Amino acid sequence: MGCDGGTIPKRHELVKGPRKVEKVDKVAELVARWFYCALSQEKLRRPIVACELGRLYNKDAIIEYLLDKSPDKTPMESASHIRSIKNVTELRLVDNPAWSGDKESIKGDKYDDLQCAHFICPVVGLEMNGRHRFCFLRNCGCVFSERALKEIKSEVCHK
Numbered sequence: 001m002g003c004d005g006g007t008i009p010k011r012h013e014l015v016k017g018p019r020k021v022e023k024v025d026k027v028a029e030l031v032a033r034w035f036y037c038a039l040s041q042e043k044l045r046r047p048i049v050a051c052e053l054g055r056l057y058n059k060d061a062i063i064e065y066l067l068d069k070s071p072d073k074t075p076m077e078s079a080s081h082i083r084s085i086k087n088v089t090e091l092r093l094v095d096n097p098a099w100s101g102d103k104e105s106i107k108g109d110k111y112d113d114l115q116c117a118h119f120i121c122p123v124v125g126l127e128m129n130g131r132h133r134f135c136f137l138r139n140c141g142c143v144f145s146e147r148a149l150k151e152i153k154s155e156v157c158h159k
Helices: 026-035 059-067 146-152
Strands: 048-050 056-058 134-136 143-145
Touching: 048 059, 056 059, 134 146, 143 146
Parallel strands: none
Antiparallel strands: 048 056, 134 143
C-alpha cells in the first residue's frame, strides 16, 4: 500500500501541482490558417474567398454552407457571420514561382516545406505563409502584403 514505514515518499510524489496548459504550436496554427479552408478544413484551392475577419475559405465550401438549409444544421463558428455570398470577397492571388506544389508528393513520401507558400505579394514578393501580414482590397479582391501597402500609400489598386 505504501507509507507503511518501508518507503519514504518524496515531496513530488505526495503534492500534485497544477497541470500545465498545453501550448498550441504557433507554426502549426499559421499553417492551418494560411493553407486550409476555415470552414471545411480542406486544402485551399482556387477560387479562394475571404470574409471581413480575414479568414480564408474555398468558395465551394461557402456556397455549400449557404445552401444547406436543414434545421439540424449546426452553425459553424468560423462562418456564423456569413449570411450571403456578398459577405465574402473573391481573392485575386499571384502564384509563387518557387512553389513546387502537390505534383511531387503524389505518394506522400516527399517533405512538405511549410515555409514555402503557394501565393506571394505581387509588389514586394513576400510569401503568404503566415510570417507577414497581408491585406486585400474589398472592391477588387487584390491581395498585398502590409509592407507593400505602406510603400505604395495610394487608395487605388495598382493593377
